Amino acid sequence: MGSDLFIIVAIGALIGLILFLFGKYVEMAKDYYKGKNQKPKEAASEQKKNAAPAKTYCPLCDSALTPGINLYSKIYRPLSSQLDDDQHCTIQGCPYCYSKDGEKKKRRSCPVCGRPVPMTGSLVARMTMQKSGRRHVHIIGCTECHKKM
Numbered sequence: 319m320g321s322d323l324f325i326i327v328a329i330g331a332l333i334g335l336i337l338f339l340f341g342k343y344v345e346m347a348k349d350y351y352k353g354k355n356q357k358p359k360e361a362a363s364e365q366k367k368n369a370a371p372a373k374t375y376c377p378l379c380d381s382a383l384t385p386g387i388n389l390y391s392k393i394y395r396p397l398s399s400q401l402d403d404d405q406h407c408t409i410q411g412c413p414y415c416y417s418k419d420g421e422k423k424k425r426r427s428c429p430v431c432g433r434p435v436p437m438t439g440s441l442v443a444r445m446t447m448q449k450s451g452r453r454h455v456h457i458i459g460c461t462e463c464h465k466k467m
Contacts, residue, residue: 377441377457378426379415390416393445407455409441428460435460 374383383389390410410416415424416437426435435441439461446454458464 376412377429378411379424381412381414383412404444404446407443407445409443428463429457430459431463433462
């Protein structure tokens with residue numbers, strides 16, 4: 319009789335231990351899927367500040383433009399504060415593919431038609447202002463494929 323009681327208590331303790339460990343496992347799984355194991359928001363914002371800025375590419379020669387290197391472009395109407403207005407603009411190129419003295423640099427091609435764009439040519443585009451305050455440029459074509467009729 320004494321050994322039967324010991325076996326019953328041992329089995330009960332084992333079942334209790336298994337239920338306790340299963341509960342801890344479920345709790346850890348819930349925490350993981352809720353995102354509690356992720357880094358704090360302050361650390362994430364610090365990483366965003368220290369992260370490398372997004373690269374911009376020249377639409378004519380596809381060269382990566384680092385911060386401080388700008389495209390040569392002309393905007394034909396002043397940028398208004400209204401979001402619906404779009405502006406006509408031309409893009410001559412970047413310092414890697416365009417020079418004002420006509421010096422041959424990198425190959426320039428139109429992203430719309432794929433033909434080479436001469437040094438005297440440019441891309442025809444429309445620029446709009448986004449709600450976030452950033453400028454968005456939509457390239458329509460080059461001076462070769464988008465000639466005025």
